[in-house]
Amino acid sequence: MPSAHQVIFCIVNAGFSDAVMDAAKKYGARGGTVIRARGTAGGDSERRYKITVSPEKEIVMILVNVRITDDILHAIYREVGLETDGQGIAFAVPVDQVVGLHQSHKSEQQPDPDGKEEEKT
Amino acid sequence: MQSNNRSAPARQKARHPAGVDSAPVRLKLLFVIIARGKAEFFSDLLQSFSVNLQMSVGAQGTANTDMLRLLGLSDSDKAVLVAVIREDRAAEALSLLDEKFRTIKGGKGIAYTVPMDSVIGVAIYRFLADLDA
Numbered sequence: 001m002p003s004a005h006q007v008i009f010c011i012v013n014a015g016f017s018d019a020v021m022d023a024a025k026k027y028g029a030r031g032g033t034v035i036r037a038r039g040t041a042g043g044d045s046e047r048r049y050k051i052t053v054s055p056e057k058e059i060v061m062i063l064v065n066v067r068i069t070d071d072i073l074h075a076i077y078r079e080v081g082l083e084t085d086g087q088g089i090a091f092a093v094p095v096d097q098v099v100g101l102h103q104s105h106k107s108e109q110q111p112d113p114d115g116k117e118e119e120k121t
Numbered sequence: 122m123q124s125n126n127r128s129a130p131a132r133q134k135a136r137h138p139a140g141v142d143s144a145p146v147r148l149k150l151l152f153v154i155i156a157r158g159k160a161e162f163f164s165d166l167l168q169s170f171s172v173n174l175q176m177s178v179g180a181q182g183t184a185n186t187d188m189l190r191l192l193g194l195s196d197s198d199k200a201v202l203v204a205v206i207r208e209d210r211a212a213e214a215l216s217l218l219d220e221k222f223r224t225i226k227g228g229k230g231i232a233y234t235v236p237m238d239s240v241i242g243v244a245i246y247r248f249l250a251d252l253d254a
Contacts, residue, residue: 007152007233021183032183033154033199060183061154061201063231093235096149097212099219100231 006069006092007061010076011037014056016086023079024062027071032062051087063098146250147208148237152201153218154180155230160200162228166221167204170214171251175204205237205249 008029010020017034024032037057046053064072069092080086151172155163160177167175182197206214211234218232240246 005233007235017183033201034181034183035178035201061152063233096234096236097215098231098233099215100154100222100229 003095003097004066005063005095005098006066007063007095008069008072008076008090008092010060010062010080010088010090011039012058012060012080012086012088013054014058016080016088017058017060019080019086020060020076020088020090021062023075024064024072027075028068029062029064029072032060035059035061051082054087063095063101145246146252148240148246148249149206149208149211149234150237151204151206151211151214151232151234153204153230153232154199154201156227157198157200159225159228159230160202162225163218163221163230164202166217167202167206167214170206170210170217172204172206172214173248173251175202177202206234207250 008024012020014036017032021029021032035058037059039053039055039057041053062072073090073092076088076090080088082089151167153163153167157179164175164177178201180199180201182199184197215232215234218230222229222232240249246252
């Protein structure tokens with residue numbers, strides 16, 4: 001049975017994770033997790049696509065209800081997509097089973113690991 | 122014909138610990154997002170579910186903690202555990218994780234599984250699935 005949730009991975013230039021979350025929150029996401037990373041594109045790719053690739057990246061993971069996945073992906077594309085300074089790439093991955101979500105917000109939110117109303121993972 | 126012989130080991134059915142021939146055990150990626158200070162605890166917990174490979178990555182929560190940070194109360198440091206787990210142990214592991222999230226002080230978090238499609242190499246597969254050599 002397909003799960004009601006998907007996890008959105010968004011890879012952006014360092015410093016743009018807040019912009020990703022701002023875009024996602026407009027459509028119902030409540031929290032995400034940011035991992036620092038390093039991009040490896042460069043050289044040929046930069047010349048071919050006429051872009052500059054900053055190696056410092058952030059990966060934002062956002063667990064969302066499948067109903068709002070497309071809206072969030074579109075919002076991310078508009079606000080931090082490849083045409084913007086954020087140079088973001090986003091994709092959604094299906095999730096089988098989820099635990100740890102608040103019952104009251106299970107449809108659209110991530111939990112509050114610290115027990116604070118606005119705190120997210 | 123030669124290529125068939127070469128690929129035979131790769132198509133060999135995995136054997137369950139009980140020794141019964143059956144379809145290979147499917148694998149999943151298990152993501153666990155918890156407070157960084159609890160990473161070791163949850164990592165140890167996962168090892169009891171036939172998890173032979175797991176990675177721990179430092180991460181940050183994205184909560185709006187500006188005011189809390191000013192007050193020195195924020196704790197947005199997280200750890201993401203990424204583990205490879207057998208499909209038949211995943212539900213059991215998630216159930217225990219859920220219990221620990223709810224009962225351990227400061228242990229709240231999220232866990233979810235993502236299906237894995239392919240693995241290359243029989244030895245790697247057997248290691249990941251924790252099958253007897």
